[in-house]
Every structure is written in C-alpha cells, then in structure tokens.
C-alpha cells in the first residue's frame with residue numbers, strides 16, 4: 692500500500708520547518724497538536740483557526756500556540772495547512788481560503804472524512820493550470836491523543852517527496868502511518884481505523900454491562916474489562932501471533948470461552964462487523980456527495 696513519490700512533481704519542496712496552520716480546533720486537531728508539541732514542535736510554529744473563543748483560549752493556554760478566529764488569519768505565512776473541520780463545513784472553509792491558497796501554494800492536509808482531494812482542490816480554486824494544490828488526504832484516529840493512533844494517508848500526484856515527508860512527519864506524531872495508493876480506499880480506512888476506536892469502546896461498554904448483570908460490583912466490572920482490553924491489545928501488537936491463534940489459545944475445548952465464542956458466532960458477529968464497516972465506508976462516500 693506504500694506509494695512512491697511522484698518524481699515529476701512540479702511543486703517545489705517545502706522547508707521542513709514550515710509553520711503549520713490548523714483550520715478547526717476541535718477534538719482531532721487537539722490530539723494532533725498535542726502530539727506535535729510532545730514531539731518538540733515549537734508552539735509558535737503552530738497556528739489554529741477556531742471560531743469558539745473559549746476553545747481558542749484553552750488551545751493557547753494548553754499548548755502555547757497562536758489561535759485565531761478566522762482561517763484567513765491562521766494560514767498567514769503557513770506552508771502547511773491542516774483542514775480539521777467537520778466535512779459539512781469544509782467547502783465553505785476552503786472557498787474562503789482560495790485566494791490565499793493560490794498565493795501561498797501550501798501543502799494541504801485534510802483529515803475530513805469522505806471529502807475527496809478533487810473536491811478540496813476545486814474548492815481551493817485549483818485553477819486548472821500547471822500547478823494544482825498539492826493535497827494529502829489522511830485519516831487519523833483518536834488514540835492520537837496518546838501518540839498511539841494510526842493514520843492512513845493518500846497523496847495527490849502534485850505532492851512531491853518533501854511534501855510526503857512533511858505529512859508523514861506531522862501525522863507520525865500521532866502514531867503509526869500507512870500510505871494508501873488508491874484514494875477510493877480512504878473511505879474504507881475511515882471505516883476501519885478512523886471510526887474503529889468506537890467499536891472497541893462499544894465492546895468494552897457491552898462487556899462492562901454484562902459483567903454487572905452477572906452480579907459483579909461496578910468498580911470490579913470496570914477494572915476487569917479495561918485491563919482485559921488493554922492486555923489483549925498488547926498481546927495483539929507485541930507478538931507476531933495472529934488474532935485467530937491468540938483466540939485459540941484462550942479457548943479450552945469444552946470450556947467457558949468456547950461457550951461464549953459459539954454464542955458470538957451463532958449471533959452472526961463476523962457478518963455484523965462486516966456490515967458495520969461496509970455501512971461506515973458507504974457513509975464516507977455519501978458525505979462526499981452530500982457536501983459537494
């Protein structure tokens with residue numbers, strides 16, 4: 692899935708020390724900023740646009756970054772723009788920044804679900820000449836807050852090696868990175884890892900509720916579930932053993948795990964997960980169409 696840089700890119704490389712402007716200072720932007728600052732990126736090289744004054748004050752206080760009411764102010768002098776608003780307002784955000792995009796020719800990184808690089812290029816006034824806006828579309832996830840996230844990235848052909856390196860450097864402060872060479876697959880990335888933490892949290896919620904229904908006290912139920920999720924995640928990530936084999940090792944023939952796993956299988960868990968991820972993928976496509 693790792694794509695190679697386009698050697699024919701006509702966009703000049705950006706200095707790695709570029710100021711970064713984030714448009715939208717919500718949950719994901721905050722996670723990314725936290726990762727950048729933890730990695731040693733100076734607060735005064737990060738600028739954020741956020742309409743809510745209290746949120747601006749908190750961002751400045753927490754990270755020492757500059758926060759502005761408008762995107763136009765935030766992108767001044769910034770070589771890298773991170774689009775971090777909801778997909779529903781992205782068109783309006785980009786169109787307002789189009790004159791500066793044409794003048795500054797930034798590397799644009801979008802984290803918005805569903806919205807395609809072609810849409811962003813069009814909204815930013817990609818003038819169809821010989822230098823369309825270089826865009827990296829990516830999909831991080833909320834464990835970015837702990838530096839334990841994963842991001843899928845797709846780069847348009849206009850992004851050169853330096854732009855790819857910059858995008859990867861920025862997103863790697865949030866965790867692992869995976870390059871995707873077919874933008875069509877970005878909605879599947881969103882469905883698997885962008886939304887994925889919520890599926891794990893849902894399972895944890897359901898297990899905790901079930902533990903309480905079996906008579907366990909609230910605090911015991913919580914500790915048992917959280918440590919089980921943590922321990923299982925560590926076993927998955929700290930060994931080369933497949934999930935299926937790890938499951939087999941827990942499942943004694945005729946034992947308790949077998950009883951539970953058979954109940955999951957009989958209830959169609961695999962098909963349900965498949966359908967859930969397919970509907971999240973479809974929603975990504977729909978977000979693109981609905982907000983064009």
Ligand SMILES: NC(=O)C1=CN([C@@H]2O[C@H](COP(=O)(O)OP(=O)(O)OC[C@H]3O[C@@H](n4cnc5c(N)ncnc54)[C@H](OP(=O)(O)O)[C@@H]3O)[C@@H](O)[C@H]2O)C=CC1
Pocket residue numbers: 714715716717718719720740741742743746761762775776777778780784802803804830831832833885886
């Ligand atoms: N949450 C997640 O797990 C993930 C989210 N994403 C993507 O990240 C993006 C942001 O999501 P998330 O952080 O959860 O959303 P949030 O709503 O928390 O953040 C978006 C922020 O943008 C602000 N905003 C709205 N309009 C503008 C504007 N014109 N200029 C500047 N800022 C504006 C919002 O302010 P206000 O609240 O006042 O509207 C809000 O603070 C989405 O596109 C989403 O698809 C990607 C990966 C994971």
Ligand SMILES: O=C(O)[C@@H]1CCC=N1
Pocket residue numbers: 804881885886
């Ligand atoms: O639910 C959403 O649309 C966003 C994208 C991935 C996670 N949250």
